[in-house]
Amino acid sequence: MNYINSPIEQISFNNQKYFVKRDDLLNKDFSGNKARKFYYFLKNDFPEVKKVISFGSAQSNAMYSLSVLCKIKGWKFDYYVDHIASYLKENPVGNYKFAKEFGMNIIEAEVPKSFKEDELFISEGGAVKEASFGIEILANEIKTWAEENQIKNLKVFLPSGTGTTSLYLQKFLPFEVLTCSCVGDDEYLEKQFLELEKSNFPIILKKEKKYHFGKLYKELYEIHNELLKQTNIEFDLLYDSLGWICLDKYTKNLRNRDFEILYIHQGGLLGNISMKERYSFKFDKKEENRLC
Incomplete structure (x- = not known):
């Protein structure tokens, strides 16, 4: 098995058009950015x-x-x-x-x-630097898709942990790569970039508040559920929820949008099993108690 060439789907979320690179569908056991x-x-x-x-x-x-x-x-x-x-x-x-x-x-x-x-x-x-091998293949898939669909103005977005994927995508793509920091703050993410490359970094979108990685936030749970409802795609609760909050704010603040946005779905859905249990226990139970 090659574990490459994931499909790209068009979706609408909060009345905005996006494309989603479904790397979560690469393989049942070996998928996503990993x-x-x-x-x-x-x-x-x-x-x-x-x-x-x-x-x-x-x-x-x-x-x-x-x-x-x-x-x-x-x-x-x-x-x-x-x-x-x-x-x-x-x-x-x-x-x-x-x-x-x-x-x-x-x-x-x-x-x-x-x-x-x-x-x-x-x-x-x-x-690790060896990660660039597979991420260059991902970049080439994106370039081929953009050429085949005659998309000249494209921005690629994905949330970051270590930032390795977004960093190497920016290195190999002719398009602007956007990201947001999920594990640490923006300074931490920039330091992670510098461990692997010295220049040509992705653009880090600012967050409205500080998020502690792994801590439960109601707005992350709510946007996760809203994404599933509007797109019929399950996203990761740790990274994607924060990523979509940042991207949704970014697109809403645009006066004129003359480009397409490609969101990279990086998988990680097994982690949702335990996260959903935690979120449901904290927020769904409270809502049930409130209505009783």
């Missing part, structure tokens, strides 16, 4: 590698995608985390549950300082 970031490791041979080592949160999308990659390649996978909630250990769900089923060995400890010759270390979230 499939693009890790495509280099999938397509190339590493005869000396026997184990992959990475780190991050216990519900990371990258963690799950790496577990799939390692299963495909026949590698062992050690994943380091600061902490696993006791509830999650007792009630495995989402990325954590499925990564373990794919053979991940999760370790509550600091990442080792050094690695053996047969161990491949991949930074948190796939923020």
Whole structure:
């Protein structure tokens, strides 16, 4: 399987026209921006590698995608985390549950300082230069689509964690790439850019307020549900909800829009399983109690 060439759909959201690149549909198990970031490791041979080592949160999308990659390649996978909630250990769900089923060995400890010759270390979230390999293919797909549809004025939008995908898309595309910071603040995102490239950064759209990553916000839940209602597409609750809030504000503030917007759907829907439970418990229960 090639895990490339995802479809592009036209949608309408809040009376605005958008195109959506459905990278969430690349493959049932290996999809989204992580499939693009890790495509280099999938397509190339590493005869000396026997184990992959990475780190991050216990519900990371990258963690799950790496577990799939390692299963495909026949590698062992050690994943380091600061902490696993006791509830999650007792009630495995989402990325954590499925990564373990794919053979991940999760370790509550600091990442080792050094690695053996047969161990491949991949930074948190796939923020590595090798990610450019798969993201260039994504950029070429976008360019081909724009040419075939005679779209000359295009802006590409996607929310960012480490910013790796948006950074390399800007490097390989002739179009303006827009993003917003989801994990840290804008300064954090700019520092992440500088780890990989020295110039030609995407444009970071400003947020109206500070959001703490992983914390529940009613407006993120509401726009998630509204997107599903209006477009019949499920988006990720951690990144896409904030991304669409920023993009919706951006388009509403435009006086004259003479360009098309392509939104990159980066997958991550397994993480919605646990997020929906949290959101429903916090907000839906309150609404039920209010109406009683």
